[in-house]
Amino acid sequence: MPEGVHELPDSKFHPPMSMHCAEWRLKNKVREKLGRTVTLGRSANLTKPINGRQACHYCGPCERGCVTKSYFNAAFTTLADALATGNCTLVQNAMVYRVLTDANNRARGVLYIDRQTREPKEVFARAVVVSAQALESARILLNSANERQPSGLANSSGALGHYLMDHLWVAGGAEGDFPDLHGSASLDGPRRPDGIYVIRFRNRHDEPKYPKFLRGYGFQGGASTGFNFGAPGFGLAFKQGLREPVTRLGLAGFGEVLPRYENFVEIDRDVVDAFGIPTLKIHMGWSDNERAMIPDMAESAGEMLEAAGAKNVKPWQVHDRIPGYGIHEMGVARMGKDAKTSVLNQYQQAHDVNNLFVMDAACFTSGGCQNPTLTIMALTVRSTDYLLSEMKKGSL
Ligand SMILES: Cc1cc2nc3c(=O)[nH]c(=O)nc-3n(C[C@H](O)[C@H](O)[C@H](O)COP(=O)(O)OP(=O)(O)OC[C@H]3O[C@@H](n4cnc5c(N)ncnc54)[C@H](O)[C@@H]3O)c2cc1C
Ligand code: SF4
Numbered sequence: 001m002p003e004g005v006h007e008l009p010d011s012k013f014h015p016p017m018s019m020h021c022a023e024w025r026l027k028n029k030v031r032e033k034l035g036r037t038v039t040l041g042r043s044a045n046l047t048k049p050i051n052g053r054q055a056c057h058y059c060g061p062c063e064r065g066c067v068t069k070s071y072f073n074a075a076f077t078t079l080a081d082a083l084a085t086g087n088c089t090l091v092q093n094a095m096v097y098r099v100l101t102d103a104n105n106r107a108r109g110v111l112y113i114d115r116q117t118r119e120p121k122e123v124f125a126r127a128v129v130v131s132a133q134a135l136e137s138a139r140i141l142l143n144s145a146n147e148r149q150p151s152g153l154a155n156s157s158g159a160l161g162h163y164l165m166d167h168l169w170v171a172g173g174a175e176g177d178f179p180d181l182h183g184s185a186s187l188d189g190p191r192r193p194d195g196i197y198v199i200r201f202r203n204r205h206d207e208p209k210y211p212k213f214l215r216g217y218g219f220q221g222g223a224s225t226g227f228n229f230g231a232p233g234f235g236l237a238f239k240q241g242l243r244e245p246v247t248r249l250g251l252a253g254f255g256e257v258l259p260r261y262e263n264f265v266e267i268d269r270d271v272v273d274a275f276g277i278p279t280l281k282i283h284m285g286w287s288d289n290e291r292a293m294i295p296d297m298a299e300s301a302g303e304m305l306e307a308a309g310a311k312n313v314k315p316w317q318v319h320d321r322i323p324g325y326g327i328h329e330m331g332v333a334r335m336g337k338d339a340k341t342s343v344l345n346q347y348q349q350a351h352d353v354n355n356l357f358v359m360d361a362a363c364f365t366s367g368g369c370q371n372p373t374l375t376i377m378a379l380t381v382r383s384t385d386y387l388l389s390e391m392k393k394g395s396l
Contacts, residue, residue: 005037006206008199008218008370014047016040017056022178022223022249022308023196029308030198036304037199041220042374044072045193053077060191071193072377091123095275098144099128099153099356107356113275127355127387127396131380134362135164135265138332139280141358142267154333154350160343163334164263164282165367167326168255168290172297172317173219175250176310183225185245195222198251198304200369202296213292215256218369219301223249249310253297256369257323258289259331284323294319328372333362347386348379355396359383 002010027038045056054068069076082088093115100108109124130137144153152160202216231241268281294317302315336342339351344363350356359380361372390396
């Protein structure tokens with residue numbers, strides 16, 4: 001739903017899914033008492049039919065696939081559209097090893113390993129778009145090093161592989177109960193495939209700098225009414241206690257990780273994957289800035305639940321989250337105007353190889369604290385538009 005908040009820009013949305021009454025209370029009280037915005041997560045689940053795909057019917061386990069095609073998935077949206085044009089050939093089981101280049105350092109195509117036969121094969125193209133997820137795209141470019149570019153393809157800046165980011169994942173938060181909003185517990189009720197989101201409120205653009213750290217974090221979470229599995233007693237007493245519904249709301253922080261040169265990936269020449277392709281070695285750690293967010297997440301989540309009148313508020317913090325737990329890998333082929341300090345331009349086109357594009361989160365110069373994929377998709381649409389117009393002009 002649109003909120004008009006600078007830190008999470010609005011868009012044109014489908015109608016929002018509904019919120020639990022405890023979530024509404026949190027939203028209203030937190031806005032009123034703390035000036036923070038709680039909203040519904042901006043997810044790619046349809047709430048009205050579009051292009052032959054149906055509205056979500058709240059069955060729950062999206063990870064098992066969606067018969068009504070209600071969430072975005074490349075296999076039944078963009079890829080299906082591409083195949084329907086008749087101009088797209090899908091080569092399956094192709095594990096790309098490296099980008100092929102000519103003597104003028106232009107991309108010619110790719111070398112891939114057939115996953116079934118393990119045979120190396122080549123395909124050729126006017127332009128090459130690497131879009132294999134940030135780390136894998138970096139691996140492909142680093143493995144594409146040649147005599148002219150010994151440190152990796154499109155790496156005259158030396159930035160390729162560096163400035164790796166993730167999100168500081170579920171490192172602090174809180175949970176609390178709303179006994180007056182109990183409803184009834186059910187195991188087969190509708191399951192909303194989305195949660196609530198608290199928009200970043202530290203270091204807002206129009207406020208003085210927050211003294212404890214740069215940038216900030218958002219919260220993901222949600223409320224549900226469930227059975228009281230922690231009920232005391234045995235036998236009949238436990239069975240009766242179990243049926244007493246519990247309405248609990250939890251908030252978990254996702255913190256922004258600063259882009260730092262020292263967080264980087266490189267090729268491990270000693271270790272190859274099942275296809276004989278050299279793997280990545282990852283070097284990443286948190287800085288003091290990320291560590292300072294953790295107690296703040298616990299404190300501010302507890303404060304919001306207290307403001308909403310929750311009972312049994314329990315803040316928590318985890319200090320040993322491993323980078324990578326956020327599964328939001330970003331950076332490693334940053335975009336920028338200056339070819340001396342960045343790998344790609346604003347259209348995700350390599351500064352050094354003008355018919356090579358990297359369309360994923362590798363281009364990110366900052367990771368924000370929001371989930372990355374909608375931004376990845378928006379950038380890809382813009383870059384694809386540019387690629388198409390350049391091809392039509394004959395520039396590529
Ligand atoms: C469990 C989980 C939950 C997540 N939840 C969220 C969320 O709620 N919100 C959010 O914004 N993000 C979420 N993410 C992150 C999100 O999945 C990624 O940001 C997004 O998928 C990245 O898109 P991509 O196109 O760059 O890479 P991918 O979606 O990974 O697509 C890359 C494709 O390239 C193929 N490929 C890889 N290597 C090669 C190769 N060498 N040769 C040929 N093909 C190759 C892969 O098979 C894959 O099909 C989640 C990630 C995980 C793992
Ligand atoms: S909950 Fe997920 S799997 Fe079920 S209909 Fe909605 S989008 Fe599809």
